[in-house]
Amino acid sequence: MRDAIRIMGIDPGLRRTGWAVIESLGNTLRFVAAGTVRSDDKCDLPSRLRQLHEGLAEILHSQRPHEAAVEQTFVNKDAVATLKLGQARGAVMLVPALAGLPVAEYAPNAVKKTVIGVGHGEKAQIHMMVKVLMPRATFDTDDAADAIAIAICHAHHRQSAAGRLKALYG
Numbered sequence: 687m688r689d690a691i692r693i694m695g696i697d698p699g700l701r702r703t704g705w706a707v708i709e710s711l712g713n714t715l716r717f718v719a720a721g722t723v724r725s726d727d728k729c730d731l732p733s734r735l736r737q738l739h740e741g742l743a744e745i746l747h748s749q750r751p752h753e754a755a756v757e758q759t760f761v762n763k764d765a766v767a768t769l770k771l772g773q774a775r776g777a778v779m780l781v782p783a784l785a786g787l788p789v790a791e792y793a794p795n796a797v798k799k800t801v802i803g804v805g806h807g808e809k810a811q812i813h814m815m816v817k818v819l820m821p822r823a824t825f826d827t828d829d830a831a832d833a834i835a836i837a838i839c840h841a842h843h844r845q846s847a848a849g850r851l852k853a854l855y856g
Contacts, residue, residue, distance in 0.1 A: 694751035695837025698775040704829025710841040754782035755840030800839040
């Protein structure tokens, strides 16, 4: 019998980074934990990035995932905000990478399409489907709910990605 794969989903943000851990065994998904790492907006940018990095590192250490999935950054009209989000994303992506975990990236529309069936849904739809797919899931913020959706997306796509890599590289 195969072992369950523990997946950490990460929804990066400078103020709040949502995280979630689920287990995937075949077609079965099980909720493990979710929450939010916050940075202090009164601190300078490097200190805030350190806070996110350290907070996520503690969670990774306690939850021990096998793989991680991160939502890709979307570019908005505010270039400064987009740059700060990119820096936060880099800080949190570094956590699983330093632990030697494979890190997958998913576009927001891919996450929505996987979880709710369409690529342009509202947050309320995502939260509702997360609760349908994982009735025991609890989350303290929208960011944590999004992290669960990212982990679910990775659970659904990881097998096909592994199969494609095996076919290409043997």
